[in-house]
Amino acid sequence: MRSWLALLAAILLAACSGGADRDVTVVVPPGASLKAAANILEKQGAIESASGFLRHAKIFGSSEPIKPGEYEIKAGMDNGDVLALLQSGRTKQRFVIIPEGTPSVVVADRLMAADFLVGNVAVPAEGSVLPDAYPYTRGEQRSAVLKRMQGAMAKALSKAWADRKPNTVVRSPEEAVILASIVEKETSKASERRTVAGVYSNRVRIGMRLQADPTVIYPVTRGRALGRRILKSELLADNGYNTYAKSGLPVGPIANPGKASIEAVLNPAPTRALYFVADGTGGHVFADTLEQHNANVQKWYALRRSRGEM
DSSP states (O other), X not given: OHHHHHHHHHHHHHHTOBBOSSOEEEEEOTTOOHHHHHHHHHHTTSBSOHHHHHHHHHHHOOSOOOOOEEEEEOTTOBHHHHHHHHHHTOOOOEEEEOOTTBOHHHHHHHHHHSTTOBSOXXXXXXXXXXXXXXXXXXXXXXXXHHXXXXXXXXXXXXXXXXXXXXXXXXXXXXXXXXXXXXXHHHOOOGGGHHHHHHHHHHHHHHTOOOOOHHHHHHHHHTTSOOOSOOOHHHHHOOSSSOTTTSSSSOSSOSSBOOHHHHHHHHSOOOOOOOEEEEOSSSXXXXXXXXXXXHHHHHHHHHHHHHTTOO
C-alpha cells in the first residue's frame, strides 16, 4: 500500500510540477499533437518535462483539443495552467497601432512592418481606415487586419451619420470623412475639435474657401510630413485638394480621421468664427472677423520671434 501511495504521489508531483522561472513565448504549429506540443514546451523551457506534462493531461486533462498559435507562458505556470491555456486558444496578442490622422501610405507601412504578419497589402483608400489599436495573432494575413480596420471605419461612420445634427454642412458620409480629415490634421486638441469643425462649416456655408494648409501638403507628400515651408507655387496649385485654389471640399480625404473628428463635423460647435491661428501652446485662437484674425496673427508672429523661430 505504501509503495502504491508513493508511486501515486510521484506521479502527481510530476504531473503538477511548475514550469519556467521566466515568461516564455511558444509557438504550437497547426496540426501539432499533444505529444509534439509537449516536446516544444520542454525544449523552450516552458515546462520541466514533456513526460510530466503528458501524464498530467492523461490524468487531469479534459478531452478538449489544444489549439495552434503563439502563446505567452507566464513564469510559475504549472502543467495544468499551460494545458488549459493551449486548450483555450488564448494566443498572444500583438497590435498594429494607427493614430488619428494617419495617412493611408503610413497605414500600409505599419502593416508591412508589423512582426509576424504575412502577405502583402496595398495602400488602402484614403479615409477608409478607422484609427485604433488592432490586435492580431502570429501568422495572420495583413489583408485580414486591414479588412478589420476598414470594417471598423464603415461601422463608426454609419453610426455617426445616423446621429448627425441638423447644423452639419456635409451632405453625405463621404463628405463627412473629407471634412473630418481636415479637422484631424488642423488640431490635436479634443477640446477644440468641434470649434475647428464649426469654422470650416461656416466657411462652407457662405461659400468661403477653406484655405487649410494640410490640403496643400497632401498632394505633394500624400500625407507624409513636408519638412519645409509651403511654397507659393503649391498654394496656387489647382489639383483638386488645395483649398486655397478651389472652393468647397477637396476631392477626397487627406488622412484617416478618428471617430471624434467625424462626430465633430456632424455636430459642429455653434460659433461665428471664420478664422483661427496657432496660440503657441498647441491650440488655436479663433476670430469672427478678418481684423481680429490679423491681430491674432501678429501676436503669433511676435511669439515666434521671441522664441527665435523667425
